[in-house]
Amino acid sequence: xxxxxxxxxxxxxxxxxxxxxxxxxxxxxxxxxxxxxxxxxxxxxxxxxxxxxxxxxxxxxxxxxxxxxxxxxxxxxxxxxxxxxxxxxxxxxxxxxxxxxxxxxxxxxxxxxxxxxxxxxxxxxxxxxxxxxxxxxxxxxxxxxxxxxxxxxxxxxxxxxxxxxxxxxxxxxxxxxxxxxxxxxxxxxxxxxxx
Numbered sequence: 116x117x118x119x120x121x122x123x124x125x126x127x128x129x130x131x132x133x134x135x136x137x138x139x140x141x142x143x144x145x146x147x148x149x150x151x152x153x154x155x156x157x158x159x160x161x162x163x164x165x166x167x168x169x170x171x172x173x174x175x176x177x178x179x180x181x182x183x184x185x186x187x188x189x190x191x192x193x194x195x196x197x198x199x200x201x202x203x204x205x206x207x208x209x210x211x212x213x214x215x216x217x218x219x220x221x222x223x224x225x226x227x228x229x230x231x232x233x234x235x236x237x238x239x240x241x242x243x244x245x246x247x248x249x250x251x252x253x254x255x256x257x258x259x260x261x262x263x264x265x266x267x268x269x270x271x272x273x274x275x276x277x278x279x280x281x282x283x284x285x286x287x288x289x290x291x292x293x294x295x296x297x298x299x300x301x302x303x304x305x306x307x308x309x310x
Contacts, residue, residue, distance in 0.1 A: 145307040148175040148183070150275055152303025156191050156207075159295040167191050167207075169299065173275075175215070177307075183215040187231070187256070189299070204240040209233065209281060211256050223267050227277075229258040235283045235297075252292075255282045262305070276302040 150173040155166050171189030178184075193205040213231020220226075236251045260277025264270035279299040284292040 145269060145271065145309045146177050147308045148173070148177055148185070148305050149308065150175070150303055150305040152275065152301045154299055154301025154303075156189075157298040157300075159297050165194070167193055169301065171209070171301070177217070181217045181219055183217060183227075183229075184213075185215075186210070186212045187233070206238050206240075208236045208238070209254060209256075210236075211254060213256060213258075215258070217262070221267060223264045223270070223273075225262045225264070227258075227260055227262060229256075229260075231256050235281065250286075252286070253284045256280070257282065264307075270307055272307065273305045274302065275305050 156169040169191045173187045175185035189209040191207040211231040211233020215229030217227045235254045238249045258279045264273035281297040
């Protein structure tokens with residue numbers, strides 16, 4: 116899974132370099148979007164799984180064509196598991212790179228759709244030695260959402276709300292992997308930088 120992380124980092128670096136070159140030509144205004152958000156995560160891993168709270172951030176490069184490139188990271192602090200007098204903390208981390216298309220609008224509101232490729236890592240703390248303390252699975256996030264900016268031209272901040280289906284391939288019995296639909300509803304504040 117480490118190869119995916121390297122490929123995602125390279126893709127993000129190329130997107131940032133491309134936006135920097137375009138900015139130097141005077142074509143793009145405030146291309147960098149930094150977003151912090153919180154939301155609800157609805158895991159599809161069994162009938163007893165509850166809705167979880169999540170926190171995260173996104174870094175995007177927005178182009179005048181309507182396309183955006185970037186990366187996303189989310190942290191989901193899950194419930195503790197009680198075993199023989201000890202509590203095991205369960206945390207899930209979602210990280211991905213992807214693209215979005217923002218539908219053009221003359222107003223301060225823009226709709227967008229997106230998709231990407233990444234991974235979901237679940238980590239357990241204080242587990243006995245005979246058990247693995249982390250597991251990483253392939254993830255494909257699909258998103259639809261809305262952005263509202265403080266002004267239609269050259270905005271400096273905005274609010275972003277979205278619905279994501281984080282499709283995670285989990286290992287089932289016999290070594291097979293099955294896709295699971297893990298929905299996310301999130302919202303947060305975006306800051307736009309660059310001139």
